[in-house]
Amino acid sequence: MELFYTDADLSFRDEVRRFLKSDLPKDISATFFEYRRHSWEQMIEWHRILGRKGWVAPHWPVEHGGTGWTPMQQYIFDSEAMQAGAPRLRPFGLKMIGPVLIRFGSEEQKARFLPRILSGEDYWCQGFSEPGAGSDLASLKTRAVREGDTYVVNGQKTWTTTAQHANWMFTLVRTDPAADRPQSGISMLLIPLDSPGVTVRPIRTIDGDHHVNEVFLEDVRVPADLLVGEENKGWTYAKYLLGNERVSIANVGQSKAELALLKRLAAERFRDGAALIDDPVFGAKLADLEADFLAQEVTNLRMLSSVVPGGDVGALSSFLKLRGSEIQQRIQELAMEAAGAEAAPWQVLREGGAKDGYGTHGWLFSRAFTIFGGSSEVMKNIVAKQVLGF
Amino acid sequence: MNFTANDEQRMIADSFARVFADAGYPSTSGNNWSALTELGLTEATFPEPRGFGASVSDMVHALIECGRAAAPEPVIGAGVLPGIALTGAGSAAPEMPEGTVCLADGEGLTLQDGALSGTLRVVPGADAAEVLLICLADDHLAVVSMAEVKRDKYRLVDGRGAADLELASVKLADGAMGGVVPGMAEWLRDVAAVAFAADALGALLALREMTQDYLKQRKQFGRPISSFQALQHAMADIYHDTEHFLSLTHFAAQTCEGTDVALRKRAVSSLKRFLGGRIRRAAASAIQLHGGIGMTEEYPLGRFVKRAVVADMLNGSADAHGARLAKLIAEETRAGLQEAPEQEKVA
Numbered sequence: 102m103e104l105f106y107t108d109a110d111l112s113f114r115d116e117v118r119r120f121l122k123s124d125l126p127k128d129i130s131a132t133f134f135e136y137r138r139h140s141w142e143q144m145i146e147w148h149r150i151l152g153r154k155g156w157v158a159p160h161w162p163v164e165h166g167g168t169g170w171t172p173m174q175q176y177i178f179d180s181e182a183m184q185a186g187a188p189r190l191r192p193f194g195l196k197m198i199g200p201v202l203i204r205f206g207s208e209e210q211k212a213r214f215l216p217r218i219l220s221g222e223d224y225w226c227q228g229f230s231e232p233g234a235g236s237d238l239a240s241l242k243t244r245a246v247r248e249g250d251t252y253v254v255n256g257q258k259t260w261t262t263t264a265q266h267a268n269w270m271f272t273l274v275r276t277d278p279a280a281d282r283p284q285s286g287i288s289m290l291l292i293p294l295d296s297p298g299v300t301v302r303p304i305r306t307i308d309g310d311h312h313v314n315e316v317f318l319e320d321v322r323v324p325a326d327l328l329v330g331e332e333n334k335g336w337t338y339a340k341y342l343l344g345n346e347r348v349s350i351a352n353v354g355q356s357k358a359e360l361a362l363l364k365r366l367a368a369e370r371f372r373d374g375a376a377l378i379d380d381p382v383f384g385a386k387l388a389d390l391e392a393d394f395l396a397q398e399v400t401n402l403r404m405l406s407s408v409v410p411g412g413d414v415g416a417l418s419s420f421l422k423l424r425g426s427e428i429q430q431r432i433q434e435l436a437m438e439a440a441g442a443e444a445a446p447w448q449v450l451r452e453g454g455a456k457d458g459y460g461t462h463g464w465l466f467s468r469a470f471t472i473f474g475g476s477s478e479v480m481k482n483i484v485a486k487q488v489l490g491f
Numbered sequence: 492m493n494f495t496a497n498d499e500q501r502m503i504a505d506s507f508a509r510v511f512a513d514a515g516y517p518s519t520s521g522n523n524w525s526a527l528t529e530l531g532l533t534e535a536t537f538p539e540p541r542g543f544g545a546s547v548s549d550m551v552h553a554l555i556e557c558g559r560a561a562a563p564e565p566v567i568g569a570g571v572l573p574g575i576a577l578t579g580a581g582s583a584a585p586e587m588p589e590g591t592v593c594l595a596d597g598e599g600l601t602l603q604d605g606a607l608s609g610t611l612r613v614v615p616g617a618d619a620a621e622v623l624l625i626c627l628a629d630d631h632l633a634v635v636s637m638a639e640v641k642r643d644k645y646r647l648v649d650g651r652g653a654a655d656l657e658l659a660s661v662k663l664a665d666g667a668m669g670g671v672v673p674g675m676a677e678w679l680r681d682v683a684a685v686a687f688a689a690d691a692l693g694a695l696l697a698l699r700e701m702t703q704d705y706l707k708q709r710k711q712f713g714r715p716i717s718s719f720q721a722l723q724h725a726m727a728d729i730y731h732d733t734e735h736f737l738s739l740t741h742f743a744a745q746t747c748e749g750t751d752v753a754l755r756k757r758a759v760s761s762l763k764r765f766l767g768g769r770i771r772r773a774a775a776s777a778i779q780l781h782g783g784i785g786m787t788e789e790y791p792l793g794r795f796v797k798r799a800v801v802a803d804m805l806n807g808s809a810d811a812h813g814a815r816l817a818k819l820i821a822e823e824t825r826a827g828l829q830e831a832p833e834q835e836k837v838a
Contacts, residue, residue, distance in 0.1 A: 104749055364824040378824055384817030391816060392761035396735035399742045420731055485723035489703055
């Protein structure tokens with residue numbers, strides 16, 4: 102992408118590199134280059150380092166703590182940080198509820214929550230999916246009934262990523278079961294996870310890890326000032342939030358770093374006496390992945406350049422999510438192939454943690470990418486309706 | 492990142508589009524070569540005063556119009572490419588006689604005692620040209636008159652003209668051999684791949700629009716077939732593949748003007764690999780989505796499909812470009828691994 106860098110971009114990149122060299126802890130970058138997954142603690146540590154630097158939410162408006170960087174600069178920062186082995190910051194506060202509060206929240210909510218998202222004092226999780234409401238999210242049943250200054254919430258959320266670490270959950274609840282459309286009776290509530298009646302239970306995924314949870318809500322009393330925007334307008338906020346989530350999942354900077362790591366792995370492993378990277382069959386797969394990645398990288402920058410900061414990314418987020426998630430899966434797939442027999446041992450209980458960067462664990466976990474944040478099939482439905490006019 | 496045409500690029504593209512619209516393309520087929528040359532459009536890439544030295548990325552928008560109109564004129568072979576070769580060679584260019592020029596990749600020709608011999612197959616625009624400009628494998632440009640060459644003219648599957656040429660000890664005239672321009676042969680091959688890809692992009696944009704409209708209009712089982720999810724998803728794939736192809740085409744065109752040869756090879760080979768993979772499948776899928784009507788010669792969809800297939804077949808196969816890309820990835824990765832400890836030492 103250097104071809105498109107201005108002189109200002111180049112000096113920005115150098116500034117980013119200097120910062121990463123001096124401030125990214127060595128144990129954190131080593132985790133990435135040893136093909137391991139960053140721990141929650143490493144991620145939080147990096148979040149707080151960026152928070153102190155003022156670089157933790159580049160995409161936010163400057164008055165709320167953003168950096169005022171151009172989309173290109175945001176991409177430079179993101180891809181440089183990922184290539185240096187930095188953890189990917191969890192998007193729930195920074196990319197999901199933060200922008201929603203900035204756009205739709207009350208002044209009190211902004212003042213109360215935004216600084217704590219930036220500093221890493223609060224951690225958020227997303228209470229959207231339910232056992233009976235996956236792709237058909239608007240059919241959700243968790244009920245919130247207004248009693249004076251309080252909502253009383255009953256129901257169950259699931260696939261709640263990092264609920265075991267979070268202290269807050271932004272939650273879609275049904276406030277008007279009689280609305281003419283299911284989408285019209287939904288509100289967004291901010292729920293403290295230490296409220297009486299909240300129970301978080303882990304769900305172990307097929308990679309052996311604990312990413313997601315079930316969250317049970319039994320007569321949870323939530324002060325009414327924790328309603329986002331207006332009652333029964335939650336679907337509008339959720340759609341805005343999901344657009345941002347999908348761009349975040351597309352995650353081109355992380356793919357760039359993981360693709361580079363995959364190439365390194367292929368250069369260091371041998372098959373029949375030759376480096377895997379020189380193997381014509383493996384090389385052809387790498388070449389196809391490289392071509393598809395370059396197409397996605399350029400398209401991502403082309404499209405994000407056209408979005409004004411804080412604006413609605415709309416249907417293009419579906420496109421970027423769709424293709425970005427497939428690319429990430431293929432990186433994991435080739436990393437698993439490159440590791441060969443070494444990918445097979447179940448590594449979860451091993452000393453130092455699993456080598457997810459090339460094991461079957463990474464591939465197994467990557468199957469989730471085309472499911473969460475809106476499945477690939479739902480993304481295509483959205484494109485068919487919103488872009489193609491079908 | 493912005494690939495919108497600047498004023499000059501837009502002007503050239505609009506001029507092409509106007510000639511094609513007047514001619515009734517893509518529903519008809521004709522020959523508007525003289526109309527295009529009178530407007531100075533076909534030789535925009537030639538050095539001044541013949542043209543104004545437009546680059547391949549200047550021409551991308553115009554070539555998109557050529558593809559969109561399925562225009563049969565040899566705009567790339569007998570206009571864009573020879574001009575870019577001459578402009579790129581600068582003072583090392585040979586002396587050019589008058590007349591329409593086409594460019595041939597001279598790999599496989601032999602030069603002995605100032606005479607060229609050998610066979611050139613499938614040279615686009617060679618049917619229409621009076622002058623043959625050849626880029627020899629050792630990075631010289633040479634020029635010969637078509638009158639000295641045995642020529643077998645034909646049409647490509649998409650209706651554009653080409654020829655096979657046989658040179659039997661064709662003596663080069665004084666000044667007909669230019670100077671060495673290091674890397675020129677490979678650069679020109681990449682430029683040609685990009686020019687044909689830009690044209691194919693125009694065809695794909697037309698094909699996409701046509702297929703989208705057809706799905707909305709065509710009714711079966713009492714409703715528009717665009718209401719069926721299987722077809723919606725197939726169309727969404729075509730849509731996305733075309734957007735990616737557009738990005739790669741503009742990106743690759745810009746790398747052809749830069750000094751970073753590795754980046755250019757990576758971009759152009761990615762483009763060709765994408766063209767021979769996803770775009771070929773997208774074109775085939777458009778036929779499938781149309782059903783029987785998509786198979787008929789009368790219906791214009793086939794013209795756009797063929798346009799993309801020609802770009803896919805010419806200037807190195809998708810497999811050859813895949814191999815080049817794989818080699819490049821291996822080289823760059825190794826260089827990066829050796830560099831890493833060096834950086835640590837310096838720090």
